[in-house]
Amino acid sequence: MDCREARPLVPGYLDGELSEAQAAPLRKHLLACPGCRSITQAGKTIASWFVDEGPVEIPAGFAARVARRALAGDTGERWAAPLEADGDLGLRGFVLQLTAVAAALVIALSIGFRTMSLPRTDDLRADDFSLESALEALDEMNREPLGEPSTSKADESPELTEADEEGRRE
Amino acid sequence: MEQAPELDASLVREVLAGNQASFQLLVERYQARLFGLTRHYTRNAVEIEDIVQDTFLKAYSRLPSFQHQSSFYTWLYRIATNTILDFLKRKGRSPIHAVEDPEAATLEAPGQGIVRPDARLEREEIVEITHEVLRELPEIFRTVLIMREFEDLAYQEIADTLGISIGTVESRLFRARARFKQKLIQMYPDFAQA
Structure with missing residues (x-):
């Protein structure tokens, strides 16, 4: 094991998180390497700042009080928004x-x-407009002599006919 | 963090079956640990009591959803951590966020070292200095340091509580320790290694 492999393992080693298979070669390396040993010592130094504060003082009757509140339906969600709270x-x-x-x-x-x-699907269908009907329409147009207006549309539209007649009378 | 899980599981079943006295027993079993945990985050006795009380009340109301996938204390500890962090957030006392990527742990040797606490310092003084430094750290660093150094939680327990991977716990701890040293030297230059 060299320093590059050893150093990432040091915190886990100090925290007791390494398996024996990882810890054994690291211990061997630490014995031989003053640099990595120094880093390991520094890691131990930090732990010495986190000392136990000693027993904590618990207010008298705390557990009974909490149990009573719990049974009374207090869910402890005092920090929730008022709308959610009640x-x-x-x-x-x-x-x-x-x-x-x-x-x-x-x-x-x-x-x-x-x-x-919106147009429905059926409105958009082109099935009715077959090639045959298109050709028939073209033939009919060809049969009509040039220069003569078609009367077919006027025959189909009584309102137009009446209007035309009135126009003529005037 | 293993705390006689069989007894806990039995008490939980009794509470769910309607035995109200069993809940008080659960509170009595874990109140000291939760008061101890909470005082790492706030030194105000009233706030500590409120937070611990809310933690137990939440636990009671959520007990039907406890699946026994973790130990009762691990589950309770997770509720406590969230309650503490919510409380600090609402009080506006957790404004420090990491500017750098907290998971971008470098493997180089950290900067200047620190010395052990002076033998002349009283225990209370060491505690006060350490908490003063912790208060200056971003929340994610402070939380992993408290869990590991004060609460002695294993990496897996920290990962489960915070919902992160073990790799993230490792890199976050590495970074947190480096920041702790840096801040301690900045606030108390006398503790820098010569």
Whole structure:
């Protein structure tokens, strides 16, 4: 084991986290290497600053008091937001809920109207417009003499015909 | 952190079955450890009591969700740590965040070394200095140092409590110790190694 392999293992060694298979070669290296030994010593020095403070003082009747509160339904969530703490929404909560419901309704309606105005799949189908019908329409156009207006559209549209007649009378 | 898990499991079952006295027994078993843990974060006796009380109350209300996958104390310890950190955050007393990447541990030898506490220092003085230095460290460093050096938690227990990997625990501890030394020398230059 060389220094590059040894040094990352030192903290785990000091914390007792290495397996014997890892610790044995490290111990051997530390005996031979003053540099790594010094780093290991420095690691031990830090631990000497974390001394035990001694027994802690517990207020009299603490456990009984906590047990009573727990049984009374205190969940200890005193740092939670008031709305979550007691489940009572109050006027502000009611208004917020109402606003949320109204907003959801408006969004749903707008999506619904938008969907209705969109062309349906059937409207976009091109099946009715066959090549045959297109050719027939072309033939008919060819049969009509040039210069004569077509009357076919006017025949199909009574309103247009009446308007035309009125125009003529005038 | 192993604390007679069979007895704990039995007490937990009794509490869930409606035996209210068993909960008081659980509190009595672990109150000293939780008071000890909490006083590493705050020196105010009223705050310590509030935090420990809230930890037990939360534990009671969440007991039906305890799955026995870890020991009861590991589970309780996790609730305590979160309660402490929440409390400090709300009090605005945990404003220090690591500027550098806390996991970017370098393997070079750390800078200047420190000496052992002076033999003339009283235990209380050492405790006071150490906590003063800890208060100046970013929360993630302070937490792993407390867990490892004061609470003597194994890497796996720290990893389980904080929800991080063992590799992260190793690198964070390495970094935390380097920062502790650096801050101690900065605040108390007399403790720098000559």
